[in-house]
Amino acid sequence: MLRTIKDLFDSVLAPARNAPEREHSLQLATAVLLVEVMRADDGFSAGERDAVVDAMNRTYPMAPDELDRLLDLAHEHARSASDFHQFTSVLNDRLSTDEKIRIVEYMWRVAYADDHLGDHENHLMSRIAGLLNVTHGQYIAAKMRARD
Template sequence: MLRTLKELFGALAEPLPAGQPADAEHRLQLATAVLLVEVMRADDETGEAEREAILAALRTQFDLHADELERLYDLAHAASRDAPDLYSFTSQLNKGYSAAEKARIVEYLWRVAYADGRLSHYENHLMLKLGDLLYIPRGDFVAAKQRARAAAGLAPD
């Protein structure tokens, strides 16, 4: 498994080949999934609600079957544990997504943060960091946060 993860991180660092759209899509899927898992792991209180929020986000964002979602989640969890930083993942999203698509990803990240009904200061800190790494304008960042709070049934800040 270690060799596989080393290959994965090496592949994420390489430039995208021109004729490989499937590889580019897989990189975006994995990078997105890893960031979702990172938010889940931010406060050391991982629960089923957060896991379900991740799977719902991946299901909405990508056209994947249930078994593919589970494999992606498992791979993202392993990659998240072994990742030296978040840059390799956020840079993939910056290369592969438009500003509007990245704002939608940020909303999914907020939904994971709010899945347990509260936002820890660790989750908030990570979200601020991810918003900066993804170059999300502050207004779009706050709007995504408010939509996620409303989706979780929480009152606005």
């Protein structure tokens, strides 16, 4: 009987223990997608980096040094990732549709930050929005809000 009670307590407390790790994986997944949009064209500008920083601060406020470390890690993951599924699945599992649309809008802001929207950026945005299960109408509305 004591074993059963202990198992019950462990199952209740386990999500709380894993909360920081779950939050970090959500932050990293978001940062990787934003960084990937920034890296989509030939180079990235200070405006694009500022757009990534702004999006991350709006979504997951954190200390500047913590954000710098997260973005460094996001760059590493973006360079070594073979696809986006590992990142979009984290967001799909944990974010609402409205939150995912907001991430897509932030990605558009990054894409527009250098005043040039390349074909590769456009294709990348469409691909990621599809993986996030954002409808075409929601995708276009996010694009329009980001452009305005």
